Amino acid sequence: MSGVFNMESQRGQGDGGVDQGYRSLGNGHNSRPQSPLKFFALAKKSINDIFKDLSEYILEANTFLEDNMKLEEKEGEKNKTSVKEYHNMVRGIIEVLTRDHMKVAFFGRTSNGKSTVINAMLRNKILPSGIGHTTNCFIQVEGSDTNEGYLLTEESDQPKSIMSLRELGSALSTVKLKENSLIRIMWPKEKCRLLREDVVIVDSPGVDVSPNLDVWIDKFCLDADVFVLVANAESTLMQTEKNFFHKVSDRLSKPNIFILQNRWDVSVHEDDAEEVKEQHYQRNVDFLSDELKVADRQEAKDRIFFVSAKEALISRLSEDNKTPTPSGTLQKDYHERLFSFANFERTFEVCISKSAVKTKFEQHAERGQKITASVRKIMDGTYNYSLEQMKDKQNLQCDKAHELDYLEKQLLLLTTEIKDKIKNMVEEVENKVARALNEEIRRLSIVVDDFDKSFNVDPLILKKYKEKLHVHVEKELGRNLQLRCSKVLHNGVETTEKEMIERLGALLPESDKIQLFSMVPKREFEIAYRIDCHNLCKEFQEDIQFRFSLGITALMQRFLGTKGTRSVLMGYSDSIPRPVPGAPQTPSEESYYPPAQNEMLLSLLSGFITMTSRATVAGLLVTGLVLKAAGWRVIVVTGGLYGMCYLYQRLTWTTKAKERAFKQQYVEYAGSKLKLIVDLTSSNCSHQVQQELSSTYARLCNQVDITKQRLEQEIHELNKELSQLKENSTKAKSLRNKADWIDSQLKKFVDDYLLKPSAS
Template sequence: MMKMERAGPMGDMASPLKHFTNAKKKINNIFSDIASYIEEFGEFIDDVGNSDENLIIDEELEDEILAALNQVGGIKDMISRNHMKVVFFGRTSNGKSSVINAMLWDKILPSGIGHTTNCFLSVAGSDEENPGSEQADDGAYLLCGQSNERRSIKSVSQLGHALSQESLSYDSLIQVFWPKKKCALLKDEVVLLDSPGIDVSNDLDQWIDNYCLDADVFILVANAESTLMLAEKNFFHKVNEKLSKPNIFILNNRWDASASEPETMEEVRQQHLERGIAFLADELKVVSKQQAKDRVFFVSAKETLQSRINKLQGKADSTSNMADGYKARLMEFAHFEREFEECISRSATRTKFEYHAQRASKIIDTLYSRAEWLHNRATDLLKDCVERQMFLQQRVEYIDKQLSIITADAKQNITLLSNEAERQVRTAMTDEIRRLPLLVDEFQRPFHPNPMVLRVYKAELYHHVEDGLGRNLSARCSAALQRQIDRNRGDMIDVVKPLLVLPETNDDDGSSSVDNDMLQPDPSRFRSLVRSASQLPSFDISYDIDCASLCADFQEDIEFKFSLGFNQLMARFIGPRDARRVRLGGLTPDPAVAAASSTKPATVYHPGLPVDHVGLHGNVQPYPAEDLLYSLASGYMKFTNSHSAMFVAGLGMVPYLFWRTIGWRAVAFAAASYGTLYAYERLTWTSRAKERALKRQFVEHASDKLNLVISFTSTNCSHQVQQELSGTLAQLCTDVDEVRLDIQNECENLIAQHKHLVKAQTRSKTLRNKAGWLASELDTFTKSYLVTAPAYNGNGAT
């Protein structure tokens, strides 16, 4: 407990304002720690927010941190000054400066009738004992504006007086430093601020912003000869809007004028009291009505100042200069000072710091809950991250295993389908070769034995046969093969689809699961499969039958040959003309055939000849002489095994029998018949007959050549089917590889995310614990300085 002795301005007193000084120091330290904590929190938010793994920070939290930092910074600026500030406001000539002078026990500030104070004047305590050039003023001096040049205390009358030639603007500030040893009120660094009349300028908002936002107590000095005016009320309404429940005292100055009208003094006093209470309690709502009664006083600053100056000079109060009842007014002023000091010692600390402490407590509670949420969120995400990594690893293993099985099955199915395609094409082509005479008969073009026309005719015939074979093979094989290919492709897509999914494992409630039911399909992957299955053009098998190349060595024989001619009979006996030449000693092929073979070599075997006697370019090689006997023997065997041989033998005996039995007439008749048959055949050997002979020869030749390429064509079609399905399988494997690559990339991201979450978990835990410590510090401050406040009795003792 503290002892306080009110012995005048020179007396030493144990000021109750020490409580405020200690509280200010403590809460300043706390807010410095809070500001550092919020900055650390903000750095954590920036580190997490600027990282690639921005998983737990949202814009709302960032805004909260920024707002908290701004709030704490503003509060810290408000409470970081070294003085408690008391501001005096009122209309012009209400006696604001006189009240301050009375409280300081000396006439320091300019005062008088009319508009006296022309700018803001602050009075603070000075500790200097040897002020140098200002020693004559006993340590008192002043600073003007932003200048650090010290001036004599006497110049305050010239600078701050409205009638002075050196007067400053209304919003200027003169700082007056008065020795603390002359005024006990200033020992605890209380600052008293005098102001111009609030009715001399319209810049009230600027005044409030510049001088009132950090004020602890406001003293409204009113003129007891009138009443509270609208200008005074409006000003304090503005103050109340910008500050949280300011401490306001109302001094009805010049109450000595009521002595001239004693009959209405109490009624006027009650009227002023009621209006003052209504203004503080009902309009401003800064205190209750009961508390407002102790905030309204009726004084005479002029009388109080004069009485105190007389007391300092050892003089008695002159009753001739005092109005009736001045002692009561002196006691009222002393009572005001007691209440003023008791208010500071009892509630100024709470008024100044309690709201700030509450705001700081709310900020700390919010940050604690946020830090707790971040820690829990980081813990949950870390758990999900580990589970996700395990799940993705299992998913990759599953994809690899399934892809291996699917690939093996698909390759087996492709092989089976390729073999089936080869079988179908081989069967269809064999059937089409049998139907080749019908296809050739369908060819109708102008025919003429002229070599030029014949060359064009054969080219068109080749093209017709080639198109017909391709069309017929496509009609018989392509549709069926296409259906089988589509079915096989669809089967491959169906088995690959489960592998083309997004491995999502987070449930709606934030829990984690690795069930396969949580695997979500990837629409982009499935669209790719749809394009592969339906939007790609249908597979068109190319049979690649180049009839012109196959039949390049075809040489038609459309010259007239009598059926009973020697050559024809010999051909029936020993075989075709080319073979006959070879077997009878003509060891080189037909010159026409040789010429054709040399101009356009063919890559096919010559029909009817052994492989050893076919050249690299398809030319028939001459038989060696020792093979002649073999050829004759084989020809004879063919003759004896054929019906034509018997017919020829019988025909050779006819002339002899006719000659022996019938005579020359029969021979002549036979000769005539022979000649008639020759003439008939020669006359019927027309272009149409030649065309039929050419088509017949071409059918025989083309059938032999096409039989040679059946295997090649069917194998080629099989390869086409295999390549088509293999391409589809490769595309599906590529899609699966992309999914697998995405999963691997996510695994790599999860590794970095894991490190990030571990760091976030640790830092959030530290921030949470530090927020708890700051909350404990605020609670201790509240219990020490805000809950228990010192009380003082009327004599100033605790």
């Protein structure tokens, strides 16, 4: 018998075997009808296409409202908000539709063969099975696009090997998970037709091993489309099983329940098998129709099947692997039980496909119709609003044109007057700042004397000293100028700005006058005098070397000035004739100087030749002349007094004296430099006032220009708005009609997939 079965099972299997769409009927023959599961796939594709069109339509409607409706209109703003919410709602529905699948959950007492039934349906021994309590937690089998299967657990997102299922999901394992835990088996779709058709299968522990049935229902049953109760044909339906499905029926409205009387292969050894089958039918029908009230008696009888999951699994594994069926594994009349199992699958597929379409898509279709109707209503209101607006835009042009003409003429007259006022004030500021700065230059020595930082002739320290002095002078001059000028200038600027506001405000409508005050700067106007002492005096070089006041050079500078002294010394050194050694002297020279004195002069001239300082040379010459005329005593007394004067001045040349000399030189240098920038600084300050007043007037005029432009724009846009409103009404009408079309598509979906029964 097994040989006949295997031979027949190979027919029609081809390269793809049964998984290519053929169904084993259990009698050795295969058929390839249209799968009822395709009904769900077609419905899913149809409603997905409709909602994609609906999403694009709502996005188009939202763009239309954003581009054409005025924000200040409360109704328009409300409509835009509603359409945005509808768009988010539709996007959420599309995401749910993409994830929607058909779900079947298997329940029953321990060791009734739930896992074996699932393995037979999957045509592969995936779930752990055997005698006793084997499945310890919920196991969900889903389709995957991968080539190999893997596991996912609630505790981790990391894929696990399919071989670890027996350790995690089997009740015989020491590392088993908790009863209400879930293991997801991601099995390749290409290996199973059910998974390829978006069917998700859930295996469960026995309903008699845990009291947490309510937790099970909430977590795993609320989204199930079909429930399969796997019962043991060797015993009657137990109260434990009934209690579980009573809880399911209380939570779900008329759940789809199938009952499999498994292990019916044991009936071949019983003489009263038909009477037992009838007894099972009677009790199961009573349970489904009378107790649960989920089906009428005939429908309940059609959902009861007597099968042997073990025989179905063995025969299908043998059929797919093209190997002989092991001897003794198939009992007498096994083909009837195989046919009953295949009939269960066929009936189950019809039921789950129709049920899933209804449970998964009916609510979405209703929501889609409501959304479409709401958006259509908005588009209809937009269409009527556009027509009303077209009537109101034609009465505004005359008033706006008169207002614009008056504004342009008055603004021209006022601008000429304000320009003259600004020019006069600028001249006044320039003169005032120039006078104040000149006065500050004259008292610059006081400012410099107030600088009391430590003075040191070390070059690095002296450099820092000068930098701080620059900052001090710049700060004091700026502060003094502010005290002299800023308050008066600020009052003048503020008075002028107020006058500008009053004059311009008279030209504007009441609604725009308030804006003028925001155009005037909130801060008080301050003039930046910009006296950059650091750059002005960066070339200042102090001369604080000791200079003897009675020295030849100092005396010459006192009487001849620096330039004259330089000329004399340069000319003297160049014009003195140098005697040539061995040349004869003229008689006049010898007669002029006595012999002893000639000897002394020769010594002085010899020293003159070796000295490099012209001041020293001049001193020696004068000393020689005095020596000749006055004698040695006078020279000694005079020299002593001269030396004492030198020593006194040398001893009094302290750091304080050097600082005084430095500050005096700095005052002279800085004063000369500051005088050069008086005109520049006063001009700069007057320019700041001019910029302040001009920019303020420009900002005020900007508000006038805004009003003017608004009037011009309003006049210009009136005809354009009429044209735009006409386009809006046309577009709104088109969107309203498109809503009607989408609504018709949704109604067609309801007629085709929700009202019409699925193909059986």
